[in-house]
Amino acid sequence: MAEVEAIARLVNQLSKLPGVGRKTAQRLAYHIVGLPEAQVRELAVAIFEGKKKVRLCPVCGNYADGDLCSVCSDEERRRDIVCVVRDPRDVNAFERMRDYDGLYHVLHGVISPLDGVGPDDIRIRELLTRLSAGEIQEVVLATNPDVEGEATAAYLSRLIRPLGVRVTRIAHGVPVGGELEYTDEVTLSRAFQGRREL
Amino acid sequence: MAEVEAIARLVNQLSKLPGVGRKTAQRLAYHIVGLPEAQVRELAVAIFEGKKKVRLCPVCGNYADGDLCSVCSDEERRRDIVCVVRDPRDVNAFERMRDYDGLYHVLHGVISPLDGVGPDDIRIRELLTRLSAGEIQEVVLATNPDVEGEATAAYLSRLIRPLGVRVTRIAHGVPVGGELEYTDEVTLSRAFQGRREL
Numbered sequence: 001m002a003e004v005e006a007i008a009r010l011v012n013q014l015s016k017l018p019g020v021g022r023k024t025a026q027r028l029a030y031h032i033v034g035l036p037e038a039q040v041r042e043l044a045v046a047i048f049e050g051k052k053k054v055r056l057c058p059v060c061g062n063y064a065d066g067d068l069c070s071v072c073s074d075e076e077r078r079r080d081i082v083c084v085v086r087d088p089r090d091v092n093a094f095e096r097m098r099d100y101d102g103l104y105h106v107l108h109g110v111i112s113p114l115d116g117v118g119p120d121d122i123r124i125r126e127l128l129t130r131l132s133a134g135e136i137q138e139v140v141l142a143t144n145p146d147v148e149g150e151a152t153a154a155y156l157s158r159l160i161r162p163l164g165v166r167v168t169r170i171a172h173g174v175p176v177g178g179e180l181e182y183t184d185e186v187t188l189s190r191a192f193q194g195r196r197e198l
Numbered sequence: 199m200a201e202v203e204a205i206a207r208l209v210n211q212l213s214k215l216p217g218v219g220r221k222t223a224q225r226l227a228y229h230i231v232g233l234p235e236a237q238v239r240e241l242a243v244a245i246f247e248g249k250k251k252v253r254l255c256p257v258c259g260n261y262a263d264g265d266l267c268s269v270c271s272d273e274e275r276r277r278d279i280v281c282v283v284r285d286p287r288d289v290n291a292f293e294r295m296r297d298y299d300g301l302y303h304v305l306h307g308v309i310s311p312l313d314g315v316g317p318d319d320i321r322i323r324e325l326l327t328r329l330s331a332g333e334i335q336e337v338v339l340a341t342n343p344d345v346e347g348e349a350t351a352a353y354l355s356r357l358i359r360p361l362g363v364r365v366t367r368i369a370h371g372v373p374v375g376g377e378l379e380y381t382d383e384v385t386l387s388r389a390f391q392g393r394r395e396l
Contacts (some may be wrong), residue, residue, distance in 0.1 A: 003290065004261045004268070010248035013241045018229050024217065030287040031216050032245055033252050033261065040249040043211045044242040047230055050208035051238040054231050063202045063231065070202070089228040092201060181225065 007033060059130070061106035061123050063088045071095075071104055078102045080137040084127065084156065086110050086144060090180045094142070097188045102140075105130065110148040111155055119155060127156075131163055138166040140195055144180055168195040205231060257328070259304035259321050261286045269293075269302055276300045278335040282325065282354065284308050284342060292340070300338075303328065308346040309353055317353060325354075329361055336364040343370045343388070 003011075007029055015025035032040055056062070057069035060082075064070070071077060071091070081102035085091055091104050109122040130136060139160055143149035157167045171194030180188070201209075205227055213223035230238055254260070255267035258280075262268070269275060269289070279300035283289055289302050307320040328334060337358055341347035355365045371389030372381050381389070 003293075004252055004263050006244075006248050006251040006263060007261060010244045013244040016237075016241075017226055019222065019225070026287070026290070027217070028215055029248060030285070030290075033248050033286075035249065037249055039214075040245060043214075044246040046204075046208045046211040047238060047245070048242040050204045050227060050231050051233065051235055053204040054202055063205060065202050065204060087228070088231075089224070092224070092228075095201075182221070 056106075060104045061088075061108055061126065062091050062104055076101070079135050081140065082127075082130065082136050082138070083140045083142050085142050085180070086149065086152075087181075090142065093180050093183065093188060094192075097185045097192065099189060100192060105139075107143070107152070110143055110152040112148040112151075122152075124156065124159070128159070128163075131160065131165055136165060138168060140192075141167065141169045142180070142192075170195050254304075254306075258302045259286075259306055259324065260289050260302055274299070277333050279338065280325075280328065280334050280336070281338045281340050283340050284347065284350075288340065303337075305341070305350070308341055308350040310346045310349075320350075322354065322357070326357070329358065329363055334363060336366060339365065339367045343385075 010029040010032065011022070011025045014020055014028050015022055017025075020028070032043070035043075053065060054063045055065075057064040057072055059068060059072045062069040062071060064072075066073065078101050082105050083094060083100060083102060084105045084107060085094070086107050086109060088106055091106060094100050094104070105123070105127050107122040107124065107127075109117055111117060111119055111122065127139075131139070139156070141153040141156055143152050153169055157169075160167050170191045183191075208227040208230065209220070209223045212218055212226050213220055215223075218226070230241070233241075251263060252261045253263070255262040255270055257266060257270045260267040260269060262270075264271070276299050280303050281292060281298060281300060282303045282305060283292070284305050284307065286304055289304060292298050292302070303321070303325050305320040305322065305325075307315055309315060309317055309320065325337075329337070337354070339351040339354055341350050351367055355367075358365050369392050370385065371392055372385060
């Protein structure tokens with residue numbers, strides 16, 4: 001039997017998602033087809049709008065609905081410390097920890113020569129522009145503790161220290177080889193507290 | 199920080215899918231937001247069309263794009279044997295096995311008094327109508343080997359046998375490739391009862 005074409009197409013699309021194999025995609029597809037139409041519409045709209053309505057904060061590169069992201073537009077936050085992360089999802093991880101009250105800078109990638117990603121391909125220039133305004137006293141490098149993350153941190157450290165800005169790196173409380181995104185709040189909080197001068 | 203609303207809504211929608219917890223939903227949502235717009239549109243459309251284009255085969259209840267499903271419209275298949283399953287996804291599982299060449303009947307549920315599902319709530323009447331045409335010689339009951347599946351099979355068996363149609367039940371036993379040691383007692387007991395002369 002040829003599977004119904006619309007279902008096969010849905011399975012195919014779902015199996016492109018990270019961590020979704022063929023079997024899971026098939027289970028999800030059949031589940032979706034069995035849902036009431038209103039619910040399916042809600043899901044499809046949420047996906048489409050999620051992409052369409054979300055823009056990048058022009059200051060820090062985090063996801064935003066308005067002009068600035070919710071962190072940059074929050075007047076309560078300290079403006080003298082910036083935490084540099086790879087992805088918006090890492091901002092989210094730090095915000096869950098609840099005890100950081102500074103700003104962020106999202107690189108949208110890390111330096112990775114093997115993948116053809118150099119310093120000019122991520123938001124390093126934007127970071128230097130922010131630093132040149134003189135308000136920022138400390139840059140916390142919070143890229144993942146993997147090869148590319150460490151290399152990017154080392155690169156940024158060499159670049160920023162001469163500007164007279166304090167450069168720190170989150171402590172290796174985050175398990176080496178682990179992903180920030182999957183780190184529990186306590187570990188993340190420890191890692192942040194244990195940050196050291198680079 | 200309040201998470202960006204469109205992302206929160208997407209996480210919420212995704213976490214309603216079976217087997218997708220909060221963390222997975224978040225990972226998927228950030229992945230989707232980071233995709234090129236064309237790809238996101240394809241996914242959203244596949245979901246929506248998956249639901250909209252798929253209809254139920256009026257004969258067997260399987261998913262179909264056209265008037266009849268691909269099994270019922272296949273002239274090569276035997277029309278004297280019908281395999282009764284709970285869901286269209288079970289049809290799919292049987293079709294992957296590739297050596298069944300009869301028809302199906304999809305109940306779209308099983309009898310489950312605790313969930314308020316009685317015999318009239320699933321496609322039993324449609325099955326009896328098919329049987330009354332006299333062409334079908336055997337009904338294979340292939341509902342799941344759980345409480346509701348067994349009860350539904352027992353109910354159907356009592357209903358169909360008096361019509362002079364052969365009623366069979368798929369065998370339950372140790373899965374091929376499975377280990378006796380890790381097989382639960384009920385399955386093992388079934389496997390023993392169902393033993394055959396070699």
